[in-house]
Amino acid sequence: MAHEIIATGRSRTGIPTGRLAVWWVIGSEILIFGGLISCYLLNRFNHGPSWSVEAANTNTFIGACNTFWLLTSSLFVVFAHAASEKHDAKKTRIWIWLTILLGGFFMGFKTYEYTTEIQHGFTLFTSNFWSFYYTATGLHGFHVVCGMVIMGIIAENDIKHERNWHRVENIGLYWHFVDIIWIFLFPLMYIAK
Amino acid sequence: MAGHKHPSYLKIYFILLVLFVVSVAGPEVAEIFGMEGVSRTILVLVTAFGIALWKAYLVCAYFMHLKFEKIYAPYILLACLSLLLVFFFGTATDAMFSNGHNWVKPYSEEAAAEEAKSRSHGGHDDHGDDHSGDHHEEGDHDGDAHHDGEDKDSH
Numbered sequence: 001m002a003h004e005i006i007a008t009g010r011s012r013t014g015i016p017t018g019r020l021a022v023w024w025v026i027g028s029e030i031l032i033f034g035g036l037i038s039c040y041l042l043n044r045f046n047h048g049p050s051w052s053v054e055a056a057n058t059n060t061f062i063g064a065c066n067t068f069w070l071l072t073s074s075l076f077v078v079f080a081h082a083a084s085e086k087h088d089a090k091k092t093r094i095w096i097w098l099t100i101l102l103g104g105f106f107m108g109f110k111t112y113e114y115t116t117e118i119q120h121g122f123t124l125f126t127s128n129f130w131s132f133y134y135t136a137t138g139l140h141g142f143h144v145v146c147g148m149v150i151m152g153i154i155a156e157n158d159i160k161h162e163r164n165w166h167r168v169e170n171i172g173l174y175w176h177f178v179d180i181i182w183i184f185l186f187p188l189m190y191i192a193k
Numbered sequence: 194m195a196g197h198k199h200p201s202y203l204k205i206y207f208i209l210l211v212l213f214v215v216s217v218a219g220p221e222v223a224e225i226f227g228m229e230g231v232s233r234t235i236l237v238l239v240t241a242f243g244i245a246l247w248k249a250y251l252v253c254a255y256f257m258h259l260k261f262e263k264i265y266a267p268y269i270l271l272a273c274l275s276l277l278l279v280f281f282f283g284t285a286t287d288a289m290f291s292n293g294h295n296w297v298k299p300y301s302e303e304a305a306a307e308e309a310k311s312r313s314h315g316g317h318d319d320h321g322d323d324h325s326g327d328h329h330e331e332g333d334h335d336g337d338a339h340h341d342g343e344d345k346d347s348h
Binding site: 013014015020023024026027028030031034035038041042045046047048049050051053054056057060064067068071072074075077078079082121122126127129172173176177179180183184186187191192193 | 241242252273
């Protein structure tokens with residue numbers, strides 16, 4: 001359903017309204033994930049020996065592959081943004097769909113990882129470490145899925161009809177933030193053992 | 194943000210990939226050379242977490258164009274980060290100690306570590322992707338423990 005956009009440039013900050021809203025979303029997400037990571041760090045400092053034994057059971061190879069998918073998808077989404085600035089709908093859609101594909105790889109690997117962890121008896125309720133592991137990576141995975149869905153909508157609803165080009169940059173900002181969260185979760189959960 | 198000249202995204206991407214490889218290799222090097230204690234901690238902190246900060250900076254500055262964005266956006270992010278630090282240091286003063294005024298944390302780190310070892314299979318990395326074979330035999334003796342008891346944490 002098409003609608004008239006009435007508030008794209010009224011912000012007193014000089015930042016277009018949509019992009020400013022995304023910065024505020026990212027600010028609030030910093031507090032959500034930051035709170036979670038802070039609790040993790042406090043526990044890790046306090047219960048070093050037991051938590052490092054638990055962390056030794058996470059799969060570094062899968063974590064590293066997922067880091068690679070997200071870093072590469074971040075590159076693809078800036079290519080999509082660059083193409084959208086030139087109003088090149090075809091290229092923009094291609095880069096967006098490639099980003100979604102890598103998001104799919106990430107979720108596929110994550111699903112495999114969860115399955116093997118659970119098969120080994122490491123569930124959400126096994127210990128505090130695993131509670132943090134599933135909560136943090138699960139919440140992050142949820143953000144990845146949300147990003148993929150929104151990108152799909154932007155590609156097919158907006159860019160295909162050559163309108164609302166600014167949305168590519170907005171979803172790109174969100175996607176980069178999701179990548180940054182993983183950049184911190186990866187060493188916390190998979191490397192520091 | 195069409196007004197500024199785009200940085201070379203590919204160049205930033207390859208720097209990020211190199212940093213990623215270093216962050217994974219650092220702790221492995223510590224393992225291979227059998228590093229222990231302070232030197233190991235420093236190496237892991239620098240390669241894993243120091244590089245994570247660097248990677249996050251590169252993504253923020255160049256992919257998110259924060260370097261070219263109006264100053265309000267960094268202000269928003271820094272304000273939220275400041276609140277986070279208030280939360281962290283505010284709670285750490287209690288959380289980092291095992292007792293305080295009229296409270297004691299009934300928790301034994303040794304017991305928790307033993308419990309964790311009893312359900313550990315030696316780590317995924319040791320048996321790689323092969324989850325079906327030998328580890329089940331090895332894990333059978335403790336398999337029941339983590340399915341039945343589900344190891345309630347004592348705190």
